[in-house]
Amino acid sequence: MNDKVRSHILANQRAFIEDLSTACRIPSVFGNDAALHEMADWLTARLRQAGCQVEQWPLAGGPPVVWGEIGAGERSLLSYSHYDVQPADPLNLWDSPAFEPVVREGKLFARGVSDDKGDVMSRIHAVETYQAIYGELPLRFKFFVEGEEEIGSPNLAPAAATHAAQLQADGCLWESGGFDNEERYTIYLGVKGMLYVELRAGGAVCDLHSAYAPVVTNPAWRLVQALNTLRSADGVITIDGFVEHVRPPTPAEESYLDHIPFEGAARKAQWGLQQFEGGVDDREALKRFLFAPTCNICGIYSGFIDAGQKTVLPNAAMAKLDLRLVPNLTPELVLDLLRRHLDRRGFDEIEVVRLGSLSTSRANPQAEFVQTVTSALADVYGHQPVVYPSHGGSGPMYPLAEGLGMDAVTVGVGYAGVNMHAPNENIRVDDYLKHVEFLVELFRRFGS
């Protein structure tokens, strides 16, 4: 059975790589509207060729979502990926032109080959391979391919809301994944949410001579005082009601810590640190990295910051904070808690401006979909995958995952050397073929 799949993939490997190369020749860099639309049209035709029902969903001011559906059966899978890519600059650091894909030493080099056209095309090739070996796909597979990921997916949530019924599925394959630097296949079951705010404190109508400091309130002091109420010296977030809303990791989520490699000493050496925040050990550091919410100062500014002395009492001060969120903290809740917290302490003059927000999304590790992905990975790749119950960072996963009541898992064709967003972006051809094999196996198991 697997032999037939493998034989088919090997027999078609040149065609697959040439097909992927065709996709990579289109310079669908964000901002290049013509190329983005060319890419959307090419993908539309390609999905149709695979047998999909295809639609383009126009978005406000951006390139469309390309939507394709194929297969039959009780169950369905949603696939999230994107066809826009990062710019190729600096061009002179590429060993071959970014939009002229070429295979060297078993690797296919091209801008976007890993992020994220390899993921898109491997899923098309998997559908086609399944159909060639087994006939009709035993589940309904739904391609959602957007063209705005590299600019922060500004239209993802509204598009998901508009097409909620059509998007509904029994699991979601997220984009981006592969091997870590020890060649362990690695998946993520979620992301943290985020609230990004700017705090703004005002003062007199203009900057004043600092001789007036005894009588004129300094907004930089007000900001420092306000910030200091948000977090204890040992890093605990002290916004009223914040920690009370945190759902701690479940035993199932926490159990993954035992299997996640984390070299604390290497990280500390890399970053030049004596210790992790709070002096915690490696396991606790990993646990916090994955599960702890944060209140981080991204930036702070007031007054005179050039070299030398200037005796000024500034009339404005600001700080930018990102708060990484975990279940059950929503951006709306945290914004409200923060406002109330400041008001309660007399900091009602400090403005809180929301600059961005992302919701937390986390799959249930015990869900059948997650278990099926994990077991298929283990069998195809020959080792248990490393499973992260959440990423330490954030992403636009929620609208297509937890927001629709779905579990999402990141899978992809990558490895530690893909050079994402950098010159000489590449994937390994063998990884690509193996990933197609895995997807075919997943279809077989989850659809049966």
Add this chain to the structure above:
Amino acid sequence: MNDKVRSHILANQRAFIEDLSTACRIPSVFGNDAALHEMADWLTARLRQAGCQVEQWPLAGGPPVVWGEIGAGERSLLSYSHYDVQPADPLNLWDSPAFEPVVREGKLFARGVSDDKGDVMSRIHAVETYQAIYGELPLRFKFFVEGEEEIGSPNLAPAAATHAAQLQADGCLWESGGFDNEERYTIYLGVKGMLYVELRAGGAVCDLHSAYAPVVTNPAWRLVQALNTLRSADGVITIDGFVEHVRPPTPAEESYLDHIPFEGAARKAQWGLQQFEGGVDDREALKRFLFAPTCNICGIYSGFIDAGQKTVLPNAAMAKLDLRLVPNLTPELVLDLLRRHLDRRGFDEIEVVRLGSLSTSRANPQAEFVQTVTSALADVYGHQPVVYPSHGGSGPMYPLAEGLGMDAVTVGVGYAGVNMHAPNENIRVDDYLKHVEFLVELFRRFGS
């Protein structure tokens, strides 16, 4: 007696104004070394012409101090003033060229005429007038005229130390003074000191993705926490040992508060404030302005401060503080207290860099010299002068005043409309002549 003085001054007013204009024609802007030396040489010759023993004291890398001595008697007075001026920019906002002095509507317009050549020349003209009317000056008058005031007097303290014996006198006439905006003659008996420091907190070897905030210490948080220990929410400085060293104003100093005009409502309206810091009343605000030490944030910076969002964990943070000092806080003491305070709270990784310091200087309001200046001002100007026991700001007064055991008082030829450091700098000719008359009267009273 006064009639003779007044007659002499009126008879010579054209000559005085022409003489002052000659001084103002030399563009002795800081940085213009040729003009600064030309000015020093002109002044040297002019003091010699008045009968002074004159020296030039070379300084490290700057224009010299011009030193002149004249007169005889038990007592002596030191005069501090300066011959360097601010740049004339923006030139297009001057109604007449900055270095072509001209009288319009009773005012003499020129860069430097108020700050500070009017003070220099009025003291020369007063010496000459005294000699013309009464003969030999009844005290030893010592001109100390520097050329680096506008760049912060970097060589004043060493020059004062080198020439301490020669500088010794029974009182010091400081530069800059005159009428306030209600035409009340105003003098200051001192200045606050200052310690200017930069606090620097470091972190990882480079900025990191803010996903690592749970495990990597953020130097911006460390700085905020450290700063917050320096000052209470209501503005009291909480550096260990700081307030304990403050000598409160004496009853004599505090009694001046009753006579200093302070329009709190007008100040608040001008600055756009609902209230003064701490909601204090006008008298308390004035008291704090004159007598309270400060710990002011001049600037603070870390990380990303442009528009929009960037999720970064900065690897450095800094704040610039100016601490205005009062008796008995010295810059050295405060620097030491600050360092110990931070160390005691575990902030020993935060670097404290001293960027500048000035010592507090305050005259004894009951000293005979101060009383003589005040009574001479009252008699000549026809009203009691407004006496500030200290300025709210700082200046390089200490090395020539309290540092030599002397009382210093600011007097000058200015008024509220002098446009100091601005286009159309000017003095009123009548103010100049009146000030010469006052100085002659002061010589007579203090020398007798």
